[in-house]
Amino acid sequence: MVREILMPKLGLTMVEGTVIQWFANEGDRINVGDRLLEVETDKLTNEIIADSEGILKSILVKAGESAEVQALIGIIASEGEDISSLQEGRSKDKEAEAITQGTNEAAVKADAKISNDSGYTVATPYAKKLAADRGIDLNSVKATGYKGVILAKDVEGYESDEIKIKVTPTARKMAEDKGINLADIYNGTKIRKADIVAIEEKQSIEGETEKAGSMRKIIAQRMKASWAGTPMVTFNMEADMTELINLRERLKPVYGREGLKLTYNHIIMKILSKLLVKYRYLNASFEDDTIIYHNHVNLGVAVDVEKGLMVPNVKSAEKMTLREIAAETERIIEEARTNRLSPDYLSGGTFTITNLGMFGMESFTPIINKPEVAILGINKIMEKPVAVNSQVVIRPMMNLSLTTDHSLVDGALSAKFLREIVDIIENPYLLLD
Numbered sequence: 001m002v003r004e005i006l007m008p009k010l011g012l013t014m015v016e017g018t019v020i021q022w023f024a025n026e027g028d029r030i031n032v033g034d035r036l037l038e039v040e041t042d043k044l045t046n047e048i049i050a051d052s053e054g055i056l057k058s059i060l061v062k063a064g065e066s067a068e069v070q071a072l073i074g075i076i077a078s079e080g081e082d083i084s085s086l087q088e089g090r091s092k093d094k095e096a097e098a099i100t101q102g103t104n105e106a107a108v109k110a111d112a113k114i115s116n117d118s119g120y121t122v123a124t125p126y127a128k129k130l131a132a133d134r135g136i137d138l139n140s141v142k143a144t145g146y147k148g149v150i151l152a153k154d155v156e157g158y159e160s161d162e163i164k165i166k167v168t169p170t171a172r173k174m175a176e177d178k179g180i181n182l183a184d185i186y187n188g189t190k191i192r193k194a195d196i197v198a199i200e201e202k203q204s205i206e207g208e209t210e211k212a213g214s215m216r217k218i219i220a221q222r223m224k225a226s227w228a229g230t231p232m233v234t235f236n237m238e239a240d241m242t243e244l245i246n247l248r249e250r251l252k253p254v255y256g257r258e259g260l261k262l263t264y265n266h267i268i269m270k271i272l273s274k275l276l277v278k279y280r281y282l283n284a285s286f287e288d289d290t291i292i293y294h295n296h297v298n299l300g301v302a303v304d305v306e307k308g309l310m311v312p313n314v315k316s317a318e319k320m321t322l323r324e325i326a327a328e329t330e331r332i333i334e335e336a337r338t339n340r341l342s343p344d345y346l347s348g349g350t351f352t353i354t355n356l357g358m359f360g361m362e363s364f365t366p367i368i369n370k371p372e373v374a375i376l377g378i379n380k381i382m383e384k385p386v387a388v389n390s391q392v393v394i395r396p397m398m399n400l401s402l403t404t405d406h407s408l409v410d411g412a413l414s415a416k417f418l419r420e421i422v423d424i425i426e427n428p429y430l431l432l433d
Contacts, residue, residue, distance in 0.1 A: 002083060003052040005036070005074035007067045008343025010310060014041050018066045018124045019073065020149060024056050030076055037074070038339075040124040041308070046339045052076060057083050064122030064149040070347075123150035130155040134181075166190040231406040234365045237418050239425040241381050241396040247428045255326065265301070265355055266326040268378065270431065271424045273297050273317035273325065276351055279417050283350045286408045287371035300349035300369060301329060303336045310336045311369055313349035322431075353378065357398070366403045373408050376421075377401035398425075 007017050020038040024030060034050045054076040061073035075083050123131070123138055127150045131138050134155070141158050143150040165186045167175070174196040175182050182191060185199055241264075248262055255262045276283040276297045285292040300313040312332040317325055335341040352369045355378040366377040379399040386395045400421060404414045424430045 001052075001054070001078060002081060002086065003054060003076040004072055004086070005048075005076060006343070007061070007069050007071045007073050008039065008046075008048060009069045009346050010039065010041055010046050010308075010343075014069055016066050016068045017041050018149075019061050019063050020045060020124065020145060020151075021063050022059055022074075026056055026059055028056050030054055030056050040126060046341065049340055049342045050076070051342045051344055054078050054081075057081070058086075064145070122148055124152060126152045127155050168192050171196050230368060230370065232365075232368060232403050233406045233411060233414065234401055234403045235411075235414050235418050236363055236399055236401050237422050238397050238399050239422040240386070241398050241425065243428055244425050245381075245396060251322075255323065258323075260323065260326050261330060262322075262326050264381075265353065265378065266322065266329060267428070268376075268421075268425070269299050269301075269314065269317060269325050269329065269353060270320075270322045271421055272299060272351065272353065272376065273320065274431065275417065275420055275424075277318050279413070281409050281413060282374045282404065282417055284373050284408065285350070285371040286373050286405060291408060294350040296350070298348050298350045300352035300372070301333065302352060302354035303333050305337050310341075310346065311349060311352060312336050312341055312345040313352075315345070315348070351375070357381065363399050364401055366401055368403055368405060373405040374414075375403050377403070 010017065017039045018041075020040050022037045023035040030036065030050045031053050032050055036048045036050045038045060038047050040046075055078070056074065057077045058075040059073075060075070061067045061071070067073050072086070075086055077083050122143075122145075123141075124145070127141075128138070130136075130152055131141070136155060136158055138150060138155075141150050141154050144154050145151045165182050167182055167186075167190060170193045171191045172182070174180075174193060175191075178196065178200055180196060180199055185191065185195065244264065244267060248264065248267065251262055280293045283294050283297055285294070296316045297318040298313045298315050299317045300311040303310045303312060312335075314320070314325060314328050314332065320328065332341060332345050335345075349369065349372060352366075352372060352375040354366050354375060356364055357378050357380040359380075361377075361379050362382065363379055364377055366375040368375050377400070379401065381396050381398045383394050384397045385392050386397065387393075388395070400418060402414060402418045402421075
């Protein structure tokens with residue numbers, strides 16, 4: 001059976017990735033769980049793990065080359081299986097791309113030149129961003145990556161041989177402590193302590209400026225496109241967490257004996273897995289005037305990782321018990337943070353949950369992870385005075401922030417969905433219904 005290896009979507013804003021290295025060669029046998037390749041984006045690097053077995057028949061995007069998200073980058077197949085049709089299709093795509101980009105060929109080559117075997121510069125997107133921000137010519141950077149790929153660390157450790165900055169030891173130490181780039185202020189004469197002091201005083205008066213890097217530009221473009229192209233509406237409602245807290249406290253020791261950690265997120269995900277089967281309009285995708293109502297609930301969980309954000313999803317959560325949701329959620333979060341997550345868990349989400357409660361957020365507006373049509377934000381639990389049976393009492397309250405695509409989901413439906421979430425949070429025994 002043929003298994004296509006696609007460029008995974010490793011983050012909300014990712015549009016393309018660069019292959020840093022393949023851990024196997026064409027013709028090698030691949031087993032489930034093997035490290036397959038390493039991919040880098042503007043934000044992070046991630047090891048892609050094989051989720052099927054067979055022979056690595058073809059590597060279509062080699063180390064140092066980039067490809068758009070979901071582009072075919074390799075093929076795994078059984079021994080003797082014919083993959084010529086896939087390879088021919090890839091060849092035709094590359095020819096068409098070459099014709100389309102013909103007018104930009106000079107610019108592409110200028111951006112890609114270096115001293116490796118092919119005669120072209122091969123640098124990861126993040127390395128290019130750093131070089132552009134620091135005004136460094138990539139042709140002067142020594143590559144340490146696989147087969148001559150320039151990595152971010154190569155740019156960070158670069159010091160041009162052409163510029164020998166004369167500076168006193170005291171001035172150099174002050175510049176390092178203050179984050180001042182000596183190359184920006186060097187005018188041919190030795191830099192002294194007084195020069196650093198003058199620069200610091202000038203910065204304190206003028207304030208700081210920073211040119212937006214490519215990563216921030218991509219994030220801004222994607223967020224603007226999502227916001228401008230989707231009529232988002234955010235609904236907020238408070239929930240009394242008393243009963244949910246009691247439930248969690250009772251279950252924690254039981255789960256703990258099995259080595260499981262139970263969080264409020266897990267219980268709310270269980271609630272969502274139950275309700276989204278009923279509210280099919282919120283468990284949907286909407287793109288290019290096409291609505292897809294999903295048969296399964298794949299709950300995406302926003303995970304803060306080094307240099308970026310990933311949204312892996314728990315597959316078919318509607319079939320899982322609370323214990324299974326807790327275990328699976330912790331597994332994919334751990335694999336996401338250790339660069340071991342299979343790319344299959346980064347696509348196919350139908351609804352996303354994001355928690356900023358640990359940062360003290362009382363309310364916020366979550367941005368929908370397109371093409372999904374809804375996202376639920378979890379906020380901080382706070383003790384507040386509330387009226388219960390005509391008496392003012394202190395209760396642990398939490399605000400829920402639900403953002404929906406108003407072009408598909410009417411306000412009344414969004415409000416009803418959020419109301420039911422709150423009802424089950426306040427009466428968790430309804431999960432047994």
